[in-house]
Amino acid sequence: MLIGVPRETHRHEHRVGLTPLAVSRLTELNFTVLVERGAGVAAHFTDHHFEQAGAQIVYTADEVYKRSDLVCRVGVISTDELDLLKRGSVICAFHHLAVLPLEDIVSLMELETTLIGYEIIRDEHGELPVLLPFSDIAGQMVVPLAAHCLQTETGGRGILMGNVPGVPPPTVLILGAGRVGRAAARNALRSGAHVVVMDNDMTKLRTINREFSGHVATAISDTERLNRYTAIADVVIGAILVPGQRTPYLVTEEMVKAMRTGSVIIDVSIDQGGCVETSRPTSIDRPTYVVHNVVHYCVPNMTANIARTASRALADAVLPYVIAMAGKGVETALGDDPGLGEGVFLYRGRMVNQSVGEVFGIPRAPLRQLMEKG
DSSP states (O other), X not given: OEEEXXXXXXXXXXXXXXOHHHHHHHHHTTOEEEEETTTTGGGTOOHHHHHHTTOEEESOHHHHHHHOSEXXXXXXXXXGGGGGOOTTOEEEEEOOGGGSOHHHHHHHHHTTOEEEEGGGOOOTTSOOTTHHHHHHHHHHHHHHHHHHHXXXXXXXXXXXXXXXXXXXXXXXXXXXXXXXXXXXXXXXXXXXOEEEEEESOHHHHHHHHHHTTTOSEEEEOOHHHHHHHHHHOSEEEEOOOOTTSOOOOOBOHHHHHTSOTTOEEEEGGGGGTOSBTTOOOOOSSSOEEEETTEEEEOXXXXXGGGHHHHHHHHHHHHHHHHHHHHHHOHHHHHHHOHHHHTTEEEETXXXXXXXXXXXXXXXXOOHHHHHHHX
């Protein structure tokens, strides 16, 4: 099987789909890996590093897509890249299909594409093994980002993300008690902030309470509490995840209007549409904007700014799945591993994911039924 690694084309996407270490493991197993020239440069993986790992360097994206049986990338296929795809392509990436334009989905279906979404693959415990390391990374990144956004010169309230004797600490409100939320709470608490975590899952809130020995306040999420806590928060961190689906708005525009001037919103959920009504995607070079005197940070690919670490984390997480698909064939690997099968959005152009199908009104069919039909 030929495995392709294209250069990412989205603005400020510095990560790469596979690292030289992952490529070396694949070539040791006698798989051929095609890497587009310069694919890893932004993450400080040179073409020479990939060649030493056994990859073949090719000079165009067209060659990667046309020759490869399995394409490993990071971000979703862009509209401009659709013309590069051959019929029947198998593409692994963070597809975030629920927020993709319908026209692009239709095009991918017409090309009989198989899309495997890293963000919805599950393991035997029901966890999201590829997404989890990125959740941990994002949770660690948000607190220093919030500290920067709170500074006067960046439009913030001029508040230190810390604890100064005689000065009340900042209040950090975290929406979501999953991996991102827990990592953010841990780092915000270490900085000296007053931390509140809201979720509608009591089991997760009990875990937060136990892990932090009661030093982090917890609350069930409802409209009344959201109104009250957003109004007093210096920082609101949106860390809501509904796997494969568009994130619902929890923080309304009216709540944002009631927030303090210079307070900060970091919407980590923005890659799935965002959980704040006033959120819109931004980029690494222009990460913030101000609405109703509140600083918004809404970068969908925030981990692309630590491209080397993020690329390594991605490659470590996906390598077992890539080896399985390359060794057994995609269909056999999907049939043998139900969790990998849950990661399929489209199979040979047919909608498999129920959530995305409902969003766009596209009829879906069970994966196993489609595979049995061949």
